[in-house]
Amino acid sequence: MRILLSNDDGYFAPGIAALAEALSGFAEVFVVAPERDRSGASHSLTLDRPLSVRRAPSGFHFVNGTPTDCVHLAVTGFLGFRPDLVVSGINHGANMGDDTIYSGTVAAAMEGYLLGIPSIAVSLVGRELNHFSTAAAVAADVVRACADDASGAPYLLNVNVPDLPSSAMKGRRVTRLGKRHMAEPVVRSVNPRGETIYWVGAVGAAQDAGEGTDFHAVANGFVSITPLQVDLTQFSALSSWQERLSA
Amino acid sequence: MRILLSNDDGYFAPGIAALAEALSGFAEVFVVAPERDRSGASHSLTLDRPLSVRRAPSGFHFVNGTPTDCVHLAVTGFLGFRPDLVVSGINHGANMGDDTIYSGTVAAAMEGYLLGIPSIAVSLVGRELNHFSTAAAVAADVVRACADDASGAPYLLNVNVPDLPSSAMKGRRVTRLGKRHMAEPVVRSVNPRGETIYWVGAVGAAQDAGEGTDFHAVANGFVSITPLQVDLTQFSALSSWQERLSA
Amino acid sequence: MRILLSNDDGYFAPGIAALAEALSGFAEVFVVAPERDRSGASHSLTLDRPLSVRRAPSGFHFVNGTPTDCVHLAVTGFLGFRPDLVVSGINHGANMGDDTIYSGTVAAAMEGYLLGIPSIAVSLVGRELNHFSTAAAVAADVVRACADDASGAPYLLNVNVPDLPSSAMKGRRVTRLGKRHMAEPVVRSVNPRGETIYWVGAVGAAQDAGEGTDFHAVANGFVSITPLQVDLTQFSALSSWQERLSA
Amino acid sequence: MRILLSNDDGYFAPGIAALAEALSGFAEVFVVAPERDRSGASHSLTLDRPLSVRRAPSGFHFVNGTPTDCVHLAVTGFLGFRPDLVVSGINHGANMGDDTIYSGTVAAAMEGYLLGIPSIAVSLVGRELNHFSTAAAVAADVVRACADDASGAPYLLNVNVPDLPSSAMKGRRVTRLGKRHMAEPVVRSVNPRGETIYWVGAVGAAQDAGEGTDFHAVANGFVSITPLQVDLTQFSALSSWQERLSA
Numbered sequence: 001m002r003i004l005l006s007n008d009d010g011y012f013a014p015g016i017a018a019l020a021e022a023l024s025g026f027a028e029v030f031v032v033a034p035e036r037d038r039s040g041a042s043h044s045l046t047l048d049r050p051l052s053v054r055r056a057p058s059g060f061h062f063v064n065g066t067p068t069d070c071v072h073l074a075v076t077g078f079l080g081f082r083p084d085l086v087v088s089g090i091n092h093g094a095n096m097g098d099d100t101i102y103s104g105t106v107a108a109a110m111e112g113y114l115l116g117i118p119s120i121a122v123s124l125v126g127r128e129l130n131h132f133s134t135a136a137a138v139a140a141d142v143v144r145a146c147a148d149d150a151s152g153a154p155y156l157l158n159v160n161v162p163d164l165p166s167s168a169m170k171g172r173r174v175t176r177l178g179k180r181h182m183a184e185p186v187v188r189s190v191n192p193r194g195e196t197i198y199w200v201g202a203v204g205a206a207q208d209a210g211e212g213t214d215f216h217a218v219a220n221g222f223v224s225i226t227p228l229q230v231d232l233t234q235f236s237a238l239s240s241w242q243e244r245l246s247a
Numbered sequence: 248m249r250i251l252l253s254n255d256d257g258y259f260a261p262g263i264a265a266l267a268e269a270l271s272g273f274a275e276v277f278v279v280a281p282e283r284d285r286s287g288a289s290h291s292l293t294l295d296r297p298l299s300v301r302r303a304p305s306g307f308h309f310v311n312g313t314p315t316d317c318v319h320l321a322v323t324g325f326l327g328f329r330p331d332l333v334v335s336g337i338n339h340g341a342n343m344g345d346d347t348i349y350s351g352t353v354a355a356a357m358e359g360y361l362l363g364i365p366s367i368a369v370s371l372v373g374r375e376l377n378h379f380s381t382a383a384a385v386a387a388d389v390v391r392a393c394a395d396d397a398s399g400a401p402y403l404l405n406v407n408v409p410d411l412p413s414s415a416m417k418g419r420r421v422t423r424l425g426k427r428h429m430a431e432p433v434v435r436s437v438n439p440r441g442e443t444i445y446w447v448g449a450v451g452a453a454q455d456a457g458e459g460t461d462f463h464a465v466a467n468g469f470v471s472i473t474p475l476q477v478d479l480t481q482f483s484a485l486s487s488w489q490e491r492l493s494a
Numbered sequence: 495m496r497i498l499l500s501n502d503d504g505y506f507a508p509g510i511a512a513l514a515e516a517l518s519g520f521a522e523v524f525v526v527a528p529e530r531d532r533s534g535a536s537h538s539l540t541l542d543r544p545l546s547v548r549r550a551p552s553g554f555h556f557v558n559g560t561p562t563d564c565v566h567l568a569v570t571g572f573l574g575f576r577p578d579l580v581v582s583g584i585n586h587g588a589n590m591g592d593d594t595i596y597s598g599t600v601a602a603a604m605e606g607y608l609l610g611i612p613s614i615a616v617s618l619v620g621r622e623l624n625h626f627s628t629a630a631a632v633a634a635d636v637v638r639a640c641a642d643d644a645s646g647a648p649y650l651l652n653v654n655v656p657d658l659p660s661s662a663m664k665g666r667r668v669t670r671l672g673k674r675h676m677a678e679p680v681v682r683s684v685n686p687r688g689e690t691i692y693w694v695g696a697v698g699a700a701q702d703a704g705e706g707t708d709f710h711a712v713a714n715g716f717v718s719i720t721p722l723q724v725d726l727t728q729f730s731a732l733s734s735w736q737e738r739l740s741a
Numbered sequence: 742m743r744i745l746l747s748n749d750d751g752y753f754a755p756g757i758a759a760l761a762e763a764l765s766g767f768a769e770v771f772v773v774a775p776e777r778d779r780s781g782a783s784h785s786l787t788l789d790r791p792l793s794v795r796r797a798p799s800g801f802h803f804v805n806g807t808p809t810d811c812v813h814l815a816v817t818g819f820l821g822f823r824p825d826l827v828v829s830g831i832n833h834g835a836n837m838g839d840d841t842i843y844s845g846t847v848a849a850a851m852e853g854y855l856l857g858i859p860s861i862a863v864s865l866v867g868r869e870l871n872h873f874s875t876a877a878a879v880a881a882d883v884v885r886a887c888a889d890d891a892s893g894a895p896y897l898l899n900v901n902v903p904d905l906p907s908s909a910m911k912g913r914r915v916t917r918l919g920k921r922h923m924a925e926p927v928v929r930s931v932n933p934r935g936e937t938i939y940w941v942g943a944v945g946a947a948q949d950a951g952e953g954t955d956f957h958a959v960a961n962g963f964v965s966i967t968p969l970q971v972d973l974t975q976f977s978a979l980s981s982w983q984e985r986l987s988a
Contacts, residue, residue, distance in 0.1 A: 037295070040292045040295075041289075042291045042315075043349045044288050045287045045289070045447055046447060047286060047447055048284070050444035051445045051447070052443070052445075068289075068349075072447060073445050076432040077432045077435060078433070100479050101357065101361075101477055101479070102291075102292055102315075107289070110348065114345060114348070115429055115430075142492065145491065146491070146492070156481075158479075172493060174489040176478075176480040176482065177478055177479060177480045182363060183362075186298075186325070189297065191297070195299065196299070196300075197298065198297055198300070198324060200292055200293060200294055200298070200316065200320075225488065227480070227488050228480065228481055229479060229480075229481035229484075230345065230348055232424060232475040232476060232477065233473060233475065234403075235423065237476075238423065238474065241421045241472065245389065245472055246420075
């Protein structure tokens with residue numbers, strides 16, 4: 001089994017190293033990841049310049065591009081073969097609810113899925129992030145549990161692991177995405193040259209975090225696994241818009 | 248009525264100028280757009296540095312950030328008031344089917360929607376793009392048709408206008424997103440210094456472009472309007488994953 | 495007479511517009527300038543990606559690169575002819591003393607000079623910068639006074655104009671570069687996410703600003719003109735190093 | 742003795758690792774280098790956003806900025822002490838003649854010098870670059886030979902080492918900078934989307950490479966050491982310009 005592993009924190013991040021090691025127990029792992037931290041890069045594809053790949057002493061490859069670039073480049077040309085699975089992570093921090101839209105970690109996995117390959121995004125939820133190796137083991141278990149799927153149909157899973165020691169981990173929950181409150185306003189400040197600047201503010205707290213959501217599962221010590229799809233059509237609203245806008 | 252207008256092609260692009268003029272016929276328009284072409288920036292949010300805003304002689308404001316940054320910054324602090332509508336575009340080129348995931352134009356509108364404001368993304372579909380002012384008039388009509396919604400509930404619309412003279416325009420269709428074939432492989436090349444480089448290849452042709460899709464509407468001379476939602480949960484697959492992964 | 499005009503503040507900056515207009519009185523002016531503010535870009539040449547050129551409605555061309563890129567690209571391929579003169583500016587702010595090493599404005603002119611073309615960098619010194627058109631007229635006079643040089647040998651001039659009304663302007667002084675005190679320390683701060691960040695501090699005040707320097711001339715209401723060269727060899731120290739390091 | 746070590750190829754480059762090891766034989770070495778390849782960044786200082794520092798597992802620190810940023814940040818705030826020496830390199834490739842104006846490697850050392858600290862830039866000259874450890878040993882020898890200077894006056898040295906086995910190395914030469922022919926024209930090309938792009942061309946071959954120059958020394962198997970200064974004033978031309986431009 002050959003796994004393409006990427007992330008959005010950069011090829012040097014502890015999360016990807018932990019996951020590479022855990023996956024190596026049962027698969028051949030190929031790392032193609034951004035050369036620097038691209039958190040928040042989302043689904044950005046680099047169209048206005050070419051990409052380059054280099055190899056670090058660790059054997060990991062790094063690209064001067066986004067997480068989506070890395071998976072796109074690896075699958076459609078660089079690797080020279082089609083991986084059986086794309087894994088992205090372990091992200092340093094949660095990707096739950098609306099985060100999935102902005103997340104470079106999810107974007108890397110989604111790119112694999114759009115290219116027809118089963119793909120899994122893995123994030124570690126917490127502030128201090130002390131349990132990367134536990135999270136890596138948990139993620140590797142999920143990967144193995146999925147990998148025996150004989151159907152061959154691609155899927156896209158968003159996995160969030162609470163930052164807990166394995167003794168405190170409660171098991172797995174398949175969830176739907178919750179929803180956050182609106183983000184905090186931008187923080188207006190002044191730089192040392194006296195110019196007004198704005199920092200994007202903190203993400204909102206969980207709003208829809210009831211039972212069944214990713215937020216709820218993780219808050220209760222479970223690994224959250226959410227199957228995702230990529231069709232943004234709001235099917236339930238098609239007919240009412242039809243009435244209003246037809247012309 | 249106060250409209251925040253942004254795009255991903257940059258504040259100087261002909262598309263945003265045409266749309267600003269058309270919307271000015273019935274609304275107060277505030278332009279906050281990227282300082283340079285950020286096509287493909289998707290939902291990128293700039294977290295690792297602050298943002299600055301400048302004012303062009305045209306009165307348009309431009310930001311050293313992404314389309315999402317522009318809307319986020321404008322709504323959560325810079326404008327000083329809450330716009331009634333966010334409009335993004337007119338994009339130079341189509342945003343249909345899977346494009347919506349990568350599109351900075353759609354991302355800007357989606358940011359407005361996530362902040363609770365009705366939002367509309369507008370793209371011009373074609374190669375030569377000769378009919379910006381027709382497209383702007385068409386888009387302005389859609390905006391006006393939506394704006395009398397008394398419910399106050401936010402919505403997110405993805406509008407694609409064929410690049411046709413108004414005489415050839417057939418009307419409006421409310422559609423679902425189609426689907427593209429996989430993208431072309433990366434194009435391997437060598438730069439003048441002899442180093443291997445890779446260009447992201449062309450997007451795939453339409454795959455699911457049957458009746459009812461955005462591709463089909465535009466190909467037949469109609470303006471395509473797709474209502475979007477942002478919850479990526481694949482609800483239909485929750486129970487089967489529950490069976491497989493519960494532990 | 496054909497003049498290539500560039501800057502480091504971006505093609506949309508008031509300084510370059512004022513200078514383009516003043517030079518148009520006696521020369522054909524071609525503007526090729528950065529698409530965004532690249533102050534502090536120094537002599538950066540973009541080697542890891544290709545450059546693109548676009549044309550603004552004003553007729554100015556803009557490049558997704560540095561000031562040096564702009565001049566390099568224009569002279570060695572884009573223009574299709576060899577300009578008689580390269581002018582860079584009017585920069586928004588001083589470029590005196592050690593500033594010349596960091597200055598993108600000076601770098602653009604230096605690139606012209608290294609390509610064998612007489613080149614002049616122009617900067618406006620002051621805080622509020624109210625007198626761009628006066629500075630442009632003064633700079634145009636310098637350009638005309640230089641342009642009748644029959645020798646054909648390239649030269650490199652660094653011109654700094656005080657931000658004064660023409661009535662208060664005292665004339666021209668040919669000067670040597672002064673020297674600044676060391677820059678202020680970096681300003682340590684914390685971003686809204688709690689991470690330590692550092693801002694580069696303010697430049698130092700003038701240290702060597704005695705008679706004969708650019709600082710002195712401008713402080714006394716004169717236009718400062720400093721001829722520059724680009725050989726950094728410290729000839730006076732060759733023999734002592736020879737003694738110490740020969741092996 | 743405490744040495745600040747930086748470069749422009751990125752903190753992960755083989756050249757800086759080799760030099761760090763060689764210098765560790767007789768000094769305490771602190772590495773603060775760019776997070777990614779910034780070749781050609783020249784003296785760029787990052788003014789429009791703050792800088793961040795991270796620590797790699799190797800103990801090296803890396804910065805989201807230019808070589809000049811790294812030295813500036815380390816000396817004026819991050820290190821917390823004033824290093825006795827700034828060393829930059831080993832650069833992957835030559836920095837001779839006019840290269841010194843564009844070189845990020847030289848810029849990093851020059852920043853140390855402008856901050857009042859003795860500073861040395863080291864580059865490896867060749868195509869395949871097989872002899873990093875030899876070059877590191879040679880550079881360490883130069884550093885040691887300089888370090889016993891009791892005068893305390895800062896100096897700036899530009900060292901170029903030929904890529905030879907130690908058996909073929911001929912000794913040291915103190916040199917002046919040579920001069921290159923003009924760079925090759927930009928290379929016009931078309932990207933996969935059909936847009937015209939331009940690559941900056943190759944640097945010119947050596948033009949002034951006679952005896953006494955850095956080019957000549959390296960071509961003959963010697964380590965070239967050029968003392969540099971940073972005052973760009975063309976003193977020899979002051980009086981003739983005085984005559985022409987006085988007004």
